[in-house]
Amino acid sequence: MTADPITDHRFQRLREARLAKGFDTAAAAADAFGWNRNTYASNENGNAVFSYRRAKEYAGAFGVRPEWLYDAAGPMLPATAAGFVPIVGRVGANPDGVVLFATGQEAGDLAPIPPGGTDKAAALRVVGHSMRGVADDGALIYFEDQRTPPTPDMLGHVVVVEVDTDEVLVKRLLRGSRGGVFDLESVAGPTRHDAHLRWAAHITAIIPPYQARRIIRGAG
Incomplete structure (x- = not known):
């Protein structure tokens, strides 16, 4: 063969x-x-x-x-311009708060690094109205893409998490029924109980839709 x-x-x-x-x-x-x-x-x-x-x-x-x-397709590293970070996915198109990667935005779309951000920052674009009250349709949500376990200071806050079912979610992090698991509260929709997390990240900035439209740099 x-x-x-x-x-x-x-x-x-x-x-x-x-x-x-x-x-x-x-x-x-x-x-x-x-x-x-x-x-x-x-x-x-x-x-x-x-x-x-x-x-x-x-x-x-x-x-x-x-x-x-x-x-082996294309370059090893993402093509980012100085002072910009990638928009890596979209979120809020449904009540589950699931992040859809490489869907609904052009590959290579960039956004400026937010105040206090680092080159590890990444952005999500909000689509739809299921995150109303946290971020409206068209807003940008920034987080530091560190892939580290959740920390106690994240409890009670809306954060970006990856669960052991390969989903990346934007949820409010709450204590689970026992150590090592967490409840994930949706902005709209049911709470997911006793989830096992691979990593969690604080949201570092939310940019309203009007400003987001002005600062996004398209792939072209």
């Missing part, structure tokens, strides 16, 4: 991304992002080919483009 050079070198790109992020070992990266050590090591040494869904997770953690990591 003819070897697939893209698949064969996928694990090498994963190792390159991990080293570029500053992690000397696969175990150190797995521990930092809450991944199973054996699973990650198998993905990086080529014993187990990882999916595009997993590539998106790894790419987000290491700050590279998932298309490059998965099939």
Whole structure:
């Protein structure tokens, strides 16, 4: 059977991304992002080919483009201009508060880094009216894309989270029924109880729709 050079070198790109992020070992990266050590090591040494869904997770953690990591398409790093950060998805199109990635906005859309933000910042664009009272249709929601576990100071606040079902959500973070799990309260819609979180991030800025339209830099 003819070897697939893209698949064969996928694990090498994963190792390159991990080293570029500053992690000397696969175990150190797995521990930092809450991944199973054996699973990650198998993905990086080529014993187990990882999916595009997993590539998106790894790419987000290491700050590279998932298309490059998965099939060597395009440059390794996102094309961002100085002082700008990517608009990575849209949120609020339904009451569940699910973030839809790479949907509804042109690839490469950028927004200025918010006051106090860093080069780890990312933005979400609000679509629809299910987040009324937090952010209106067309607003920008900024967060620091650090991929770190939730902290006590996030409790009671609307934050960006990823749950173990691969969904990224914008929810109010509340204590769950026991340690290690959290309730996620929607702006509109039911509360999700006892969710397991992979990471959580404070919202650092919300830009109203009128101003958001003025500051977004389109892909073209």
